[in-house]
Amino acid sequence: MGLLTDTKQRQRLVSVLSRHHQKLSVLLYVVGLVWFLALAYEPLNASTYFSENALLPGLVDSNLPSEFFSLHQYAEALKAEMQKDKKRVPKDWIFRQFQNLGLETYRHNFTIKYPFKMAISQDLVGENIFAILRARRAASTEALVMATPLRAASTTKTQTDGGIAVMLGLAEQFRKNPYWAKDVIFLLSEFDEVGVHAWLDAYHETRSQYVIPDELPGRSGAIQAAINLEIPRDKIQYVNIKIEGLNGQLPNLDLFNLAVRLCRREQVLVTFHHRSDHYEADSWDSFQHSLVTMLHMMWSQASGAPSGGHGLFHRYHIEALTLEGVRFKKGFKNHPLEKIARVTEGIFRSLNNLLERFHQSFFFYLLPATDRYVSIGLYMPPFGLMVAAAAIKISFSLLHSKLFCMNSNEGKKCEKISGETTEGQHQSPGEETDGTQDVSLNEDSDDEFEVRKMTGLLTVTPMILVSFLLGLMAYTAPYILTRFTPSMKMKPDDTILFGILAVFSAALSYPYLMSRKAAPEDQLTVDWRLLQCVGLFMQGLVLMALSVMNISLAFFLAASSIPVTGFIKGTNQRVLRVLQLFALLVISPLGLLIIASLVNASLEKNFSGKLVDLVAGGYEHMKEMIFLLLVDQYLFSSWTYTIICFAILPTWLVFWAVPFNSP
């Protein structure tokens, strides 16, 4: 506590920090970044374990027959039905099968209103099928969901007919057993996630604007967990587990552990993001492998889009994940459908044991492998360091800003400090006398007052306001633009892309519009340090708030933007300004979107490695990405686009104005 009492010591510390804050900032950022990525290294993360003892995974004996004939009968019959019409799903047949099993079977209709009116003028009508297996012992207060999307034989996505056969086979077996303590709901959704969304909306009687569900004819109690199956009929090479939900929400880690444990028990190869665990622990190779797996997960989580039908459940506090069966290309030992049925049975038997909702284990984590995890307690410190790099800049930039200098009585001293640290800017005598100082010196009357007028917080307020207004514009633009599309005869995704590009380029020119007539050339006449401080402050707030919701998005934003935003400064040198502006453009929301699209294009399986393909693929991906961002926002009320428009873009625009100021 010597610091509190000893003013001399404190001053010394402040001056040391003030002199070296640039270096300290760089150090913090680098340490934070390296530490964060190093968390994928095995000794730095933890091994997964079961927190919820009630799950008792794999302790019960399977009740499935050793030769599961009915499962294969269902699979064969369904195959025959699906071959009749490759473009349609035999919904009536599936409905009858569930009904014949003696389950309460219902149809649930819903209507999708297209958010962009041009593509399909008529509303789309979908139909879910669901069947409820009533637990004999319970009063329908709790339920589990087994879901699978209805996909026709001609689908380009993973076939799901195996999943439907598994559901039928298990429904038949489940019904015979008296031990169910929770109802089991078998849900077959049309249009993948949209169907699930409509069903969940109807189940909880919530309403959304574009997906309008009919009243649900039957219900059970509070849903405790959901397993989504995307299982093809045959040739299953491995099971891939998908967990990322809407807005980057994740299921409880216990559920993921449960799925992994039961797959292992049935000797089913299990992967996460199509990557199995590295065989060799604690080596450089395994670190690289784990890091790539973790980055894959973060990349998927950062998008805020659900990676499967399970993603819509999370909002309702229903823990959910998808088991995706992946078909092999050729010559590989395959897992029969029966094994998948056994895994699913095991998961449901375990879930049936639950006494309370999932609450024991982590909801915030990153996974470098299927049996290792990085908890929120581990990843927050390095992330905090990265944000601290910007926070340090705030305090010392503010110390040097004219606002602080004028308000404190030690204005002279402050000048001295800032003079010391910004020596580089004092090299040419011509530059020394322009900007605000110039204005204040040339005015004869009360120059201190004049300087104060140029430095208060009020002077940067218009810029902040304008950047938020531009954010609002970007937010509403797609909706307004797509109303004019029919007359322009353009595709909706093109319209949106060009529209957003237009809004963005308009936003880029706002510092010109705001520059004062009196100032020379295209310069702004505000205190750029203050402006940068406000920007950094906003950035820190956005990043920290985002990190507790979607750490992956926060991490990628922090890692890309802090090196630029922390080190830009007002300048008169044209080259320096152009360089700074270029760096800012790279980390702009649109720049990041372009980079993300290029990364996505290069991650594609059939990517050839040629630059031309990369650019072409990247363009297509970007169009799709923006379109999907908006569709997710309209249909599922995803937050990502809203966050981009109201948090990321305004913050970035504040920084955009900084290099336009003279030093």
Place this chain on the structure above:
Amino acid sequence: MFWQHTKLQELHLTQTQGVWRHQIWGYPIEDAAPGAELWVWFKPEVKDVDKTWADLVNAVSGLFCSSLNFLDAKSTVAPRWSFKPRGLTPESYAASSDSAAVELTQSLLLVVDATINNNRQQDWSLRKVFGQPLTSQCPLASSSRVFVDMTDNLEGKKFTLSPQPTQQQEFLRGGKHRQFSIYEVGEFTSIGKALNIAAQHESPVQYGMVSAPPVYAHRYITGYGLENGGISCHIFNTIDAYIPVVYMDTLPCLAPMSVTKVSFQFERAFLKWTEYPPDANHGFYINSAVISTILPTASHFTSLPLNASTIVQILNDSSTQFFLRLHTESLLVSLPTPDFSMPYNVICLACTVVAVAFGSVHNLTTRRFVLLDPATTKGLLARLKGLLSFRRKKAPQTPASEETESVNVKSSTEQKETNLPTVE
């Protein structure tokens, strides 16, 4: 006996596993809520109902080995219209006036799905369902009968019963016919035969739509998140008449062939931490709602009227009004639950804060601040030098303990001498 002590008029206790699904199964003979339900009419002379109730639930929970004593004021309501006392028959009323005559009705309701493990055949027999046939009848009973509802099987095409029933009886209730096959248990067991009633079905069951009863309900939780929620209850009226219902204490009018939706919103609040049960994350049960109404039709209706004790009494029931009380689903609501490991964390954190803050605050508040004359004070380095030279001189001569003591004394006296102006 607690019966006299608690001055009861009537006591109804039901304990249920599962829930009765009115929509598919029609009405039961006795409707019961999921879980346990206890309802009681006290005699008018009871002054303090709350206290008597507390005594009663404790006594009953002891008698039935169940935790009914948790039925305290928090989970109890005093309904005004939903529950009516059974109409007292003249005999029992007369008896109760002078001695403690008690009418005891016990009923057991069981739903068995015969198709499970039976290759979708609906065949059933007493032995299959209960494990053994009837070998005797209750020695106190004058008559003991088994009724089999044959209404759906009038032509005998669906299933055949064996052995042949004692008699066929037609019930006429509110214009609706019901056909029953009746077995007199005594007739079979008195001659030493076991009665194993069995039904043989012609074909496997075909599932389809079943006709819904006149009035049924569906209740569920709405909304998500831990801030707000709601409960909705659909009350279905499938007959072509207006039916007034009592929904606990609200009185919507059920229009013909309609669905009435009762819904309300609630705010999820934190409880006091002592009010959470051990399995707080399981959620909290909301008791089933009770719907009471008078049906104008007897379709699907098998309950006993208020003034009858046995089925035989309703053989020819010409009444046009049938009192129905049904219970909806009970619900499970999750409330915001604190992390119960939090107290531990808070204690750790609080201790740390106290340890860190207390030390420094204590230091700052109890220290004496002293103004020193800069001219007389030496620098840190000089003082250190002085101390070292002092040690070098003294160290070889005196033992260590004495030396430090003397140094302390010396330095403190020095301070007293030099620091004349003190500020406290």
